[in-house]
Amino acid sequence: MTGQKLLSTVGFYALVVVIVVFSVFPFYYAIVTSFTTGTDLFKINYLPRSFDWGNYATVLGGRNFVRSILNSIFIATTTVAFALFLAVTASYALARVRFRGRGILLMTILAVSMFPQIAVLAGLFELVRFLGIFNTPWAMILSYTIFTLPFTVWVLTTFMRDLPVEIEEAAIVDGATPWIIITKVFLPLLWPALVTTGLLAFIGAWNEFLFALTFTSSETTRTVPVAIGLLSGATQQEIPWGPIMAASVIVTVPLIFLVLIFQRKIVAGLTAGGVKG
């Protein structure tokens, strides 16, 4: 009996180790590669052999990579601010006010977030050209709204629905208008939810590729994913793996830190976004 128990414990921890190794190894290997230069790159290293910042210098030194990072930060921040601004009032109305068609409206918003983005690409391309914002950050800010806005509205609605009725009733008795209720009563309570939702939307905007690829045409306007996706060497055959890995590590490390710091909140936000059935 104890032998069997020991066996199952060992088996369980073996499974845990497998899960952790599978999750972490590719990123570990990217870090190892990012510190490897020259011909060392073409020997397979399981453990870090050299510690050379050369690839980082190459990436940050040229090819507009820093510019791409700034573009991405600007685009993601603006998109999130815009989405949160519109979503706070809308989700208050959707969560706290009973009106006809609310269910259908919520379903429509959810449907938009499941939209295949390619289906709006042709129409958005025309819109972007019409507005004269092709190859500017505004093209991305406009188009990212299609996934950040439904997501933030949806998650904030679920958060707001869970807030107790009493707070709002007290405010109404005191004669507060809906606008006062949102700004003075709900907003202070919503800060944690806003941070989570904002962070998730930020990650979504930071990682987006299809629109950023289609709506930019010069290296200086590229976002980080496009810059990394199209990073190439002097010739077609020669792929600069070292610098690519260095660039990958640069853009991923801040995200991983954010995710680990806000771990619990993110899990809560994801499940609210993914909807409890």
Add this chain to the structure above:
Amino acid sequence: MATNDVGGAGGGLSLSQQRQRAAFWFIAPMLAALFCVAAWPLMRTIWFSLTNTALSDLYGGEWIGFDNYLSLRVLDSGRWIWRGTLVDPAWWNAVWNTVRFAFVSVFFETILGLIVALVLNAEFKGRGLVRAAILIPWAIPTIVSAKMWAWMLNDQFGILNDIMLRLGLIDQKIAWTASVDTAMYAVLTVDIWKTTPFMALLILAGLQMVPRDIYEAAKLDGINPVKVFFKITLPLIRPALAVAIIFRMLDALRIFDLVYVLTPNSAATKTMSVISRENMIDFDKFAYGAAQSTLLFAIIALFVSLYIWLGKVDLSGEGQK
């Protein structure tokens, strides 16, 4: 149970009306924004698909009906020639690739996600560490993970070929991403690696809503854990599982970035999104690509309505209150 309807409960009719009027003005800006970025472009895409518009001249298109989808020309010799995306082998190849990718990846993500979720639901030392570890693949941008794996899967200097050679799983180095036979496996591997954490977290949320005493009772009765899983756990988490699967399925059907970066220009992995964009932007067949993306939209819309209708999935979350 308390309802959210504060206006109706607390005040008179006028208060409720006032709240509804305010609600309208709160929702209107969001709806206007969604109309501009979603509804309008979608309608324009569908319209473009019925014209012969070119990328260089967006306003010079003429109405050609359904010719981009299917058209028939009878030659003088009496031969029938069908044209359009519905008889285009490249399109059907992309449809098949997408469907295969979606089903296989979601299948494995569900199984593996379930296993990871069950592990995380158990009490053990270092659980926080494991949860942090599985969040890493999720946090890494898709393009970055595509590049990381492309390097690991590299035919000459890739570490995976090296590991498999050492373990004796393969007897020569394989060009995983370039070879027609293995490109799809490469895409599937990376996608499963990247999205299993998301699946696991959604399932874990479902698992945590199952009351612990049920397990205690089953344990006291001496019921086999496997039986407990299939008879108790699985039925209880089914709603959460269904929602997670539909979300992942919709995501998988529209996959673009991973395929585009990991296996560029490979017919073995080209998906519907990739082929549509290629026609629209790269091949200067704007309207033809628009027709293909309209078809993808129709397929996904059909899939969603079927799923909701058949599964009676409560996506709005209203029923749980």
